[in-house]
Amino acid sequence: MRNSESGIPLHQAAVELAIIRSLAKTLWVSTAIIAVAVIGTMLLLESLGKPMTVWIAALDVFLLAAITLPILNAVLLRPMVQKSVELATAASEARFQSVAQAVQEGIVVFGTDRKIRFVNRAAADMHGYAAERVRGQAVELLMPEGVKAQFQPDFECYLRTREGSVIGKGLIETAGLRSDGRQFAVEMSVSELKSGKESEFVVVLRDITQRKATEEALRQSEERLRAILEASRDGIVVEDNEIITYANLAFARLHGYDGPSELVGQHVSIVKAPRDKEKLLEYGRKRLRGEPVPYVYEFQALRKDGSTVDLEASVSTGRVAGSHSIVTVLHDLQERKRLQLYEQILPVCCMCGKIRNDEGAAQGQGDWERLDHYVARHSDAQVSHTFCPECLKEYRRREGLG
Numbered sequence: 205m206r207n208s209e210s211g212i213p214l215h216q217a218a219v220e221l222a223i224i225r226s227l228a229k230t231l232w233v234s235t236a237i238i239a240v241a242v243i244g245t246m247l248l249l250e251s252l253g254k255p256m257t258v259w260i261a262a263l264d265v266f267l268l269a270a271i272t273l274p275i276l277n278a279v280l281l282r283p284m285v286q287k288s289v290e291l292a293t294a295a296s297e298a299r300f301q302s303v304a305q306a307v308q309e310g311i312v313v314f315g316t317d318r319k320i321r322f323v324n325r326a327a328a329d330m331h332g333y334a335a336e337r338v339r340g341q342a343v344e345l346l347m348p349e350g351v352k353a354q355f356q357p358d359f360e361c362y363l364r365t366r367e368g369s370v371i372g373k374g375l376i377e378t379a380g381l382r383s384d385g386r387q388f389a390v391e392m393s394v395s396e397l398k399s400g401k402e403s404e405f406v407v408v409l410r411d412i413t414q415r416k417a418t419e420e421a422l423r424q425s426e427e428r429l430r431a432i433l434e435a436s437r438d439g440i441v442v443e444d445n446e447i448i449t450y451a452n453l454a455f456a457r458l459h460g461y462d463g464p465s466e467l468v469g470q471h472v473s474i475v476k477a478p479r480d481k482e483k484l485l486e487y488g489r490k491r492l493r494g495e496p497v498p499y500v501y502e503f504q505a506l507r508k509d510g511s512t513v514d515l516e517a518s519v520s521t522g523r524v525a526g527s528h529s530i531v532t533v534l535h536d537l538q539e540r541k542r543l544q545l546y547e548q549i550l551p552v553c554c555m556c557g558k559i560r561n562d563e564g565a566a567q568g569q570g571d572w573e574r575l576d577h578y579v580a581r582h583s584d585a586q587v588s589h590t591f592c593p594e595c596l597k598e599y600r601r602r603e604g605l606g
Contacts, residue, residue, distance in 0.1 A: 310409035313397075314343040316363060321404065330390075330411050332383035343407075348381045370394050371405065380409065389416045439515075439534035443472050444527045446488065458515065458534060460507035477504040477512045488530055491521055502537060514538060 310327030314320045320341050328335040331346050338345065344352045355370070362368035370376060371394045380390040391410045396403055433440050439455030441448060448471075451464040459475045461467060467474070476484050480503040487497045499519050504512045514537040521530055551560040552575065559578045562570035576589075591599060599605075 310407075310411075312343065312346070312407040312409065314405055314407070316403055318343050318359065320345075327409055330388075330409060331380060346381055348379050348387045351379055351381075371396055377412070380411075388413045439536075441467075441472075441475075441532050441534070442529050443488070443532070444529045446472050446485065448472055448474075449527075449529065455534060458513065458536060459505060460509055460511070466508075475505055477506040479512075480504050487519075491519070491530060492528065505534075 307324070308326055310330045311322070311324040312320060312327050313322040320338055320343055323335050323338045325335060327346075328338055331338070344355065347355060358368045358370055362371050373394075375391055375393050377389065377391050379387045381387055389412045391412045393408050395406050395408075397406050398404075433452045436452060437454055439458040440450075440452045441455050442450040447469065448467050449469075451467045453464060456462065456464050456467060459467070472488070473481055473485065484503060487501075490497045500517065502514065502516050505515045507513055516535040516537055518533045518535075519530060521528065523529070552558070553560075553572065557575055558572040559575045560568075560570050560572050561578060562568065565571070
């Protein structure tokens, strides 16, 4: 609690007031003690009938000190020291609580009896409790059963041997327990804080539920992406500093390898034909420097058996696993050229002259149409109709035109 005007914690203000009162008390108590001691020593010496000499004066001082100092120490000095320690402790405690309540991480302090002595607002909110409800409870209140079963014997072992798997071991991922019984993922560290002969244990907690959910979503996304890449008929390769860091199965097969494992970790020149190797390596270096280079080009690749294959590359750059990498997608030009050659052979009926149009249909299942209609749709040619000499004769004969 704080004084609303001054901002001073009330328990600290109470200690300061007690010290001021002690100082006032010191004035009259010490005066009274010294006066009584002086009168007492004078009466003692007078009763002995000793004349005042140097030795008697020294004895007077000695007796006065012997009487007053223990009394002053017991009545004044020791309480003053205790009050000063209390004030220093209160100030330190106030600073600790101010900092602990301001941080976003949860902070829990418990003793060797496992009872919670302090919990900050973040830790209380994290577990769904009011701070007052948690203080004085066993620290296991914040743990699910599985974690509790591991913590208790480990903590007892640490108290006996100062060896354990949690305290002083840095950040550990585990599970916390909310007041409604739900578990959540936490990252925590536990440290021992010694104060004289007594030990306290400070737990710093961070709720990592959102982080774990993000990591899981990213993992699933990477798995889906990897499945898509592995199923792709195009070769895909990722290189970092000219070293192959990823290749899919299609890339390996394009280059005559059994699988990507034979290529990952190799220098990219292993799949570049001598004719284009230096040019392609320079493309990659310029691309990483931000200099203009083609992003789509044809080149000659080198296969495992030493033969070559013509490929088309589509290249991009980006950050992959934290590194600035080059991603290349390869298309087999041999297959494309064979397809283009096949598509250039137009099926024409040898009886009626119609052409089969396979556009938008399975190969060989297209509709048959007149050649002039096909030509008009697929070219800029203008089609006009007339008769060849043989057809003209046949037409005139059939129509009786002589």
